[in-house]
Structures are given as C-alpha cells and as structure tokens.
Amino acid sequence: MESFKSSIFKDKALKALSGKWKPSVIVSLVTMLIIGGSIALQHVSVLLYYAVFVLFGSIVSIGCTYVFLDLYRDKKEPRVADLFTPFRQYGRIVTCYIQVLMFIILWSLLLFVPGIIKGLSYSMSYFILKDRPELSPAEAIKESMRLMNGHKADLFILQLSFIGWAILGLITVIGFIWVIPYINTSIAAFYEQLRNKDTGSLNTVTE
Numbered sequence: 001m002e003s004f005k006s007s008i009f010k011d012k013a014l015k016a017l018s019g020k021w022k023p024s025v026i027v028s029l030v031t032m033l034i035i036g037g038s039i040a041l042q043h044v045s046v047l048l049y050y051a052v053f054v055l056f057g058s059i060v061s062i063g064c065t066y067v068f069l070d071l072y073r074d075k076k077e078p079r080v081a082d083l084f085t086p087f088r089q090y091g092r093i094v095t096c097y098i099q100v101l102m103f104i105i106l107w108s109l110l111l112f113v114p115g116i117i118k119g120l121s122y123s124m125s126y127f128i129l130k131d132r133p134e135l136s137p138a139e140a141i142k143e144s145m146r147l148m149n150g151h152k153a154d155l156f157i158l159q160l161s162f163i164g165w166a167i168l169g170l171i172t173v174i175g176f177i178w179v180i181p182y183i184n185t186s187i188a189a190f191y192e193q194l195r196n197k198d199t200g201s202l203n204t205v206t207e
Contacts, residue, residue: 004151006154006186008189009158009189009190009193010161013186014182020077023077024071025181026078027078028176028181029177031061032176032177035057035060038053038056054097058097059093060086062097066082067082069188072189073192089129089133092129093129096140099137099141100122100141116156120152121152123144124194127191147195147198155190159183162182165179
C-alpha cells in the first residue's frame, strides 16, 4: 500500500525541481505579478477586480499548477508561455472554477470547517480537466471527490506542512517565488500518486 506521508511528496518535489529552480522561480514571479495586478484592481473597482481575477487571474494560477505537474511528470522545463495553456480550454476551466467557488462558499455558509473539507474534495478538479478533456466541469468535480475520498486529511496535512515556508514568504515577500514551485510540485506528486493508486485499484478489479 502506497504511503501518503507529506515528507515523501516534498522529497519527490525537490528531486523534480533539482536543476530547474531558475525557470521555476521565473514562472512563479510572473504568476505573482499577474495575481498581484488583479488584486490591485480592488482600488479601482471591486467589481472589476472580481471580473478580472475570475476570468483571467485564476486561470493563470491554474496554469501555474499545470506547469509544475508537467515538470513533475515529464521533467519539462517550466516556461512562462505555459502559464496560459488553460486558455485553450477556457470555457471548461472558468466554468469549473466558478462551480467550485460557489460550492465552497455555500458549504462555508454552514460552518467554516465544511468549506475547508469540500475545498479539499474539489482540489483535483483542474488536474482532472487537464488529463480528461472528455469530462465536463461537473464530472471533473465529481471525479475529484471520488479520488479524494479517504485522502482529504492527507492533502490537508501536506498543505499544513508548508505553513513555515508560507510565513517566511510573507516576511520576505520575494520568498514566495521559491515557495510556489515547492508547494505546486508537491501537490502534483500527490495527485500522481492518487491517480496511480486509482489505476492500480481498477486493474485489480478487472483482473
């Protein structure tokens, strides 16, 4: 049985990033500048901020996760241009983002904890959209919930293990450009193990 210990995914991430930190940092910096630019629009118009972030900033953020998934899988060197690959399936990604956001908000209205739990359940939706273009956004969300069944705590602990790095990033600001590749590649490793475990289970059932 495969282990879902945080240290395993973090070690795998560091190995994948070895020799590729410079392009990874550049991708992270560009992502931060784009997201930061979206947030700055709050001073102009809150409505404009939400529109730009949902329709553009969030897609670039998802593109960043795709960059590090490709790095982890194929040892592909991160490129800024690859941040924009989700725009090739723009409608599906935006629809999925809005659906996930609305579901989390609705669950959070009950209590804060259900919102966190559902956020973890839906967390693999964008990776699934990338890997399975035949699925609709709603189907990708449902598949994410299935994959994450029994593993929400594992992902939560993995995310929690980066708190120290996140605080360091907040203190130094520029430190985030190093933290982003580390977190995203670790989560990519987590997703790959989930996927491989699921494939193995299906093969066992078939046999």
